[in-house]
Amino acid sequence: MSELKTVLPAAAQxxxxxxxxxxxxxxxxxxxxxxxVLALFDLPFNDLMFQAQTAxxxxxxxxxxxxxxxxxxxxGGCEEDCSYCPQAARYDTGVEAKKLLGIDTVLDAARQAKAxxxxxxxxxxxxxxxxxxxxxxxxxxxxxxxxxxxxxxxxLGMLEEGQADRLKQAGLDYYNHNLDxxxxxxxxxxxxxxxxxxxxxxxxxxxxxxxxxxxxxxGMGESRAQRAGLIAQLANLNPYPESVPVNHLVQVEGTxxxxxxxxxxxxxxxxxxxxxxxxxKARVRLSAGRRQMGEAVQxxxxxxxxxxxFYGDKLLTTDNPEACDDRALLEKLGLVTRGALxxxxxxxxxxx
Numbered sequence: 001m002s003e004l005k006t007v008l009p010a011a012a013q014x015x016x017x018x019x020x021x022x023x024x025x026x027x028x029x030x031x032x033x034x035x036x037v038l039a040l041f042d043l044p045f046n047d048l049m050f051q052a053q054t055a056x057x058x059x060x061x062x063x064x065x066x067x068x069x070x071x072x073x074x075x076g077g078c079e080e081d082c083s084y085c086p087q088a089a090r091y092d093t094g095v096e097a098k099k100l101l102g103i104d105t106v107l108d109a110a111r112q113a114k115a116x117x118x119x120x121x122x123x124x125x126x127x128x129x130x131x132x133x134x135x136x137x138x139x140x141x142x143x144x145x146x147x148x149x150x151x152x153x154x155x156l157g158m159l160e161e162g163q164a165d166r167l168k169q170a171g172l173d174y175y176n177h178n179l180d181x182x183x184x185x186x187x188x189x190x191x192x193x194x195x196x197x198x199x200x201x202x203x204x205x206x207x208x209x210x211x212x213x214x215x216x217x218x219g220m221g222e223s224r225a226q227r228a229g230l231i232a233q234l235a236n237l238n239p240y241p242e243s244v245p246v247n248h249l250v251q252v253e254g255t256x257x258x259x260x261x262x263x264x265x266x267x268x269x270x271x272x273x274x275x276x277x278x279x280x281k282a283r284v285r286l287s288a289g290r291r292q293m294g295e296a297v298q299x300x301x302x303x304x305x306x307x308x309x310f311y312g313d314k315l316l317t318t319d320n321p322e323a324c325d326d327r328a329l330l331e332k333l334g335l336v337t338r339g340a341l342x343x344x345x346x347x348x349x350x351x352x
């Protein structure tokens with residue numbers, strides 16, 4: 001495979017765009033040069049929100065929010081050194097390494113997720129990459145969850161040749177593999193894998209015909225320009241991801257990033273809005289950190305174009321708002337879940 005060559009405008013060159021493995025490509029000139037993305041971040045808040053809301057309404061039904069549930073199918077003991085992650089074996093965070101869950105446990109969780117109104121079920125494993133002995137078990141999980149009528153998603157780390165094809169054959173719809181941050185800030189956060197490794201996995205996922213779920217984490221000490229660099233990197237993938245999870249760092253004691261000054265809430269909302277404008281047809285997902293945001297900030301994020309949330313009381317190992325709390329918030333805001341629009345999701349049972 002020949003190396004992809006990209007000619008970028010001078011403003012975009014500073015962000016050090018990395019070309020992924022085919023068939024994801026960068027266009028001959030960046031669709032969203034860094035200077036243009038940064039200019040969006042710098043807009044007056046109301047102007048930015050107006051542009052984001054305009055892009056949102058042009059591409060999605062009014063008030064449509066996707067509910068996705070994330071289950072950790074293999075927790076802890078990861079050999080990577082991601083500075084934000086409590087599952088890294090080298091950090092003392094109180095997270096116990098556990099074996100891969102059994103199929104019955106996974107299916108019970110998937111049924112509960114569907115009963116609570118989720119339409120997508122995501123399975124996450126704390127691996128650098130899945131080993132051969134694990135693949136058959138994960139493939140079985142994908143097949144059985146798919147048979148329940150749920151969209152399937154998996155995040156298993158870097159993929160070797162042929163693994164994405166096997167997941168596709170098992171019925172996987174989406175593969176999640178985040179870029180985490182801008183290329184130039186990446187080495188501040190992770191040293192055990194390269195940025196290009198992540199892009200190569202995304203290339204394998206696209207080549208297998210899977211949809212891409214790819215986003216990042218903000219609030220890790222990066223600058224606004226570096227947040228713009230992350231969004232530019234995502235938006236200039238060709239095609240850009242169908243799902244873009246935006247995580248607000250959840251600081252866990254024992255990880256190197258514990259103790260940072262928290263990111264300003266308006267800056268997080270700006271990140272959601274810029275993601276919506278630059279990737280207008282993507283599902284922009286509020287992921288980690290919602291419990292710390294409160295209802296008002298989440299409401300602004302929905303106004304800024306977020307139209308997907310992780311739904312359930314856990315996000316891998318960190319706390320998440322409970323399903324009934326989310327239902328109450330969506331009702332307050334007059335938002336409609338994607339399952340309700342599809343008329344395929346039963347109502348969650350919540351106490352009065």
